[in-house]
Amino acid sequence: MIFKKKPIVAFPPKDFYRLDHKMYVATDCIILGYDSNNLKLLLFQRNLEPFKGEWSLIGTFVHLDESLEEASERVLEQTTGLTNIFMEQTFTYGGLKRDPGYRCVSIVRYALIRLDEHDTKLAKEYHAKWFSLDELPNMILDHQQMINDALEILREKAKKQSIGFELLPKKFTLPQFRRLYESIYQKEIDPRNFRKKVLSLDILTKLEEKDKSNSKKGAFLYTFNALKYGKNFASKAGLDF
């Protein structure tokens, strides 16, 4: 067989595994939490060149002895203290010029954490700060794009899976749950319709307790029922609004 053009990898000639094809492989981590009615994002202020003083996602080079998942989980643990966290890959960014000086592709994953469970001391150490999505600072490189893409994917995910499971505290109120979805979908959701749909999924357990931090009347607390969740969330409609 004769190659008309440059050979491709399905048929690699012996000299194809060449050093000059190697690149840096990084992973960037979009850490999302939910607090006081807003979806928030953990950003880091760099304390070294390049881009010293500027804001960025947290990332790392992927080491040769770890998987992509291990790399992003390492970063997440180092900066939040958390393990066993919901993370999902979004896209890989590999533009020629995306990082000045050296060629580097970056695999992005987003993480959904419970704000009240993360190690704030670590966050401080790493010069990290939580930002509401509507007041993000300028970020380095293509990080804003990464965030936009991740939020779009999160929105799709939220339709099919109760993202609240990951983001809300163990006990939460329906208005809190609703406001989470409002901040994901960036639109108001009618409280009666939200309540109707969520309760119809039959994935929650209502507690006797009330949370009175937001009103005099107080709102009943709920927990997710993992068992019911697994059984009942298969519904086609899910949590689309």
Add this chain to the structure above:
Amino acid sequence: MIFKKKPIVAFPPKDFYRLDHKMYVATDCIILGYDSNNLKLLLFQRNLEPFKGEWSLIGTFVHLDESLEEASERVLEQTTGLTNIFMEQTFTYGGLKRDPGYRCVSIVRYALIRLDEHDTKLAKEYHAKWFSLDELPNMILDHQQMINDALEILREKAKKQSIGFELLPKKFTLPQFRRLYESIYQKEIDPRNFRKKVLSLDILTKLEEKDKSNSKKGAFLYTFNALKYGKNFASKAGLDF
């Protein structure tokens, strides 16, 4: 600031851009076409070690002087002759052991092409063969997983976008269109319901011509109306069945 653990990339020490973090970066291409009522996948039989004689997706190393997109488009053009094709990234695979002998991450994109437009001579040259999804051969490495993931993403995509635009010939019949969706969703779709929904989107132009290759009566041919498509497909429901 003192690092308690290994430093991470937001604060890279000078020696961090080290050669030993570099990896091979590949891209694998899932080439999908639609023919005689079946979604089909172009696979390649390797003619060199490693894995000589086995089937695989077509891929390439990403060159230092090209973007990820350019790399996969290069492969697609080399093997099908096609340019300007719908391609979308799925996931990046970077398990430690996914490729024996060297560490390599692979970014996967799928391409939707019109079978009747691709260069069959090239396909032959590259030892390529079209397979129906239900009779795929064993493939090397994690390629089966890549395909499974891509099909899941394609299914979601098909709900929100008329995949037919990319896969069907310029002129097509409604039964043809329906069978495409049946083979994407892997289930039967009621012809009356399909027709009703598709026509309600108002994105097609009905032609006078009939295609009589499948029946004595013949089925009317349609084309996509790109203009209407852009305007009218915003519908929430889309093509979910």
Add this chain to the structure above:
DNA sequence: TATAATAAATGTAATATTTACATTTAATAA
């Protein structure tokens, strides 16, 4: 030229889902 065969084309009623909308209630603070 009549008939058989075949896939294409078509409509409707029942059910389920989504949307829109306003009042009452429980608790606290004044």
Add this chain to the structure above:
DNA sequence: TTATTAAATGTAAATATTACATTTATTATA
């Protein structure tokens, strides 16, 4: 006791989905 506030709640209309069977156009054949 009253005012205030957010939580809780129900219903009707509109829309979307599903289920289902007959007629039609054409060709091939008897």
